[in-house]
Amino acid sequence: MMIHHEKDPAAAGAQFEYSYQAEITNVYPLTSAEKLYQVQIIDPDEREGFCFQPGQFVMLEAPGIGEAPFSISSSPIRHGDLELCIRAVGRMTHFLDRMGRGAIVGISGPFGTNFPVEKMEGEDILLIAGGLGIAPLRSPLLAVLENRSRYQRVDILYGARSPSELLFVYEYAVWRQFGVGLDIIVDQAEEGWPGPVGRLTELLQQRIAGGVAADFKQRTSAIVCGPPVVFRFVCDLLIQAGVPMEKIFVSLERRMHCGRGKCCRCNIGSTYTCLDGPVFDYWSVLNLKEAI
Ligand SMILES: Cc1cc2nc3c(=O)[nH]c(=O)nc-3n(C[C@H](O)[C@H](O)[C@H](O)COP(=O)(O)OP(=O)(O)OC[C@H]3O[C@@H](n4cnc5c(N)ncnc54)[C@H](O)[C@@H]3O)c2cc1C
Numbered sequence: 001m002m003i004h005h006e007k008d009p010a011a012a013g014a015q016f017e018y019s020y021q022a023e024i025t026n027v028y029p030l031t032s033a034e035k036l037y038q039v040q041i042i043d044p045d046e047r048e049g050f051c052f053q054p055g056q057f058v059m060l061e062a063p064g065i066g067e068a069p070f071s072i073s074s075s076p077i078r079h080g081d082l083e084l085c086i087r088a089v090g091r092m093t094h095f096l097d098r099m100g101r102g103a104i105v106g107i108s109g110p111f112g113t114n115f116p117v118e119k120m121e122g123e124d125i126l127l128i129a130g131g132l133g134i135a136p137l138r139s140p141l142l143a144v145l146e147n148r149s150r151y152q153r154v155d156i157l158y159g160a161r162s163p164s165e166l167l168f169v170y171e172y173a174v175w176r177q178f179g180v181g182l183d184i185i186v187d188q189a190e191e192g193w194p195g196p197v198g199r200l201t202e203l204l205q206q207r208i209a210g211g212v213a214a215d216f217k218q219r220t221s222a223i224v225c226g227p228p229v230v231f232r233f234v235c236d237l238l239i240q241a242g243v244p245m246e247k248i249f250v251s252l253e254r255r256m257h258c259g260r261g262k263c264c265r266c267n268i269g270s271t272y273t274c275l276d277g278p279v280f281d282y283w284s285v286l287n288l289k290e291a292i
Pocket of ligand 1: 057068069070071072084085086087088089090091092093094132135136252253278
């Protein structure tokens with residue numbers, strides 16, 4: 001399912017660009033590199049009117065420094081009370097890292113396509129995340145948990161480099177209380193790690209071996225988020241298990257910069273990752289050369 005938008009940059013800007021003043025209301029360190037920022041649109045009417053779908057992203061502007069795209073990690077029912085899980089990697093994100101509660105930032109968006117969680121009702125949901133991929137995946141997870149009874153089996157398979165890099169650890173018990181199957185694997189163990197060590201694909205192979213083949217074919221939708229290397233191996237396994245390509249959804253961040261179809265860095269032919277994505281079904285991805 002590829003969603004097409006206006007490609008004229010000026011029109012794209014006019015159509016999609018919204019700017020809001022927002023306040024960082026809380027900052028929670030998650031690991032040594034990532035923090036969860038709670039960001040609230042200041043104007044109450046604008047906050048209530050800010051609606052997004054799981055998988056969409058915002059452009060966050062630090063005044064005088066610049067702006068960058070970030071996936072919204074929170075539940076869509078929270079409107080303009082956003083949670084962003086941000087890894088400090090460069091100029092903008094290190095600046096954010098030093099900003100604390102009460103700082104004022106700019107928000108534009110929401111931008112991009114989304115994970116169609118409403119269309120997945122009645123199905124088994126397989127959420128697969130590698131590393132920081134758990135950040136975009138948390139929004140569809142929370143959307144599913146808001147309406148837990150409308151979905152069948154919900155499983156998360158999550159791989160991280162090491163136990164100390166796992167994100168949202170404090171929420172795992174709550175997710176499990178909602179009947180979510182959560183399996184975690186790390187590349188490298190640390191002292192006291194009780195879980196498995198290996199690749200994310202090993203968890204998926206186990207999940208496939210323990211499942212019913214007909215269920216994968218008939219009633220499973222998968223959401224895959226992570227570094228590009230994860231996509232090919234994970235999606236190939238899902239396809240082998242019988243999950244239809246159009247029911248496998250991935251989020252691509254490929255060279256995206258302006259988020260509004262203006263800078264022409266993320267396009268593959270006439271497809272812009274920022275306007276036509278970041279969420280694509282795997283059938284569309286395979287038809288996009290060099291998408292991954
Ligand atoms: C749709 C989308 C959603 C995103 N969601 C999140 C999120 O939820 N949390 C988060 O921490 N980050 C997310 N990112 C990545 C985030 O936008 C970049 O880390 C940010 O732009 C870095 O800005 P900077 O000024 O700190 O780093 P820069 O100084 O611009 O760059 C630092 C390093 O990061 C690399 N880099 C920068 N941007 C990207 C990119 N888009 N893809 C790959 N490498 C990049 C650069 O090549 C460089 O090596 C997302 C990106 C996209 C496109």
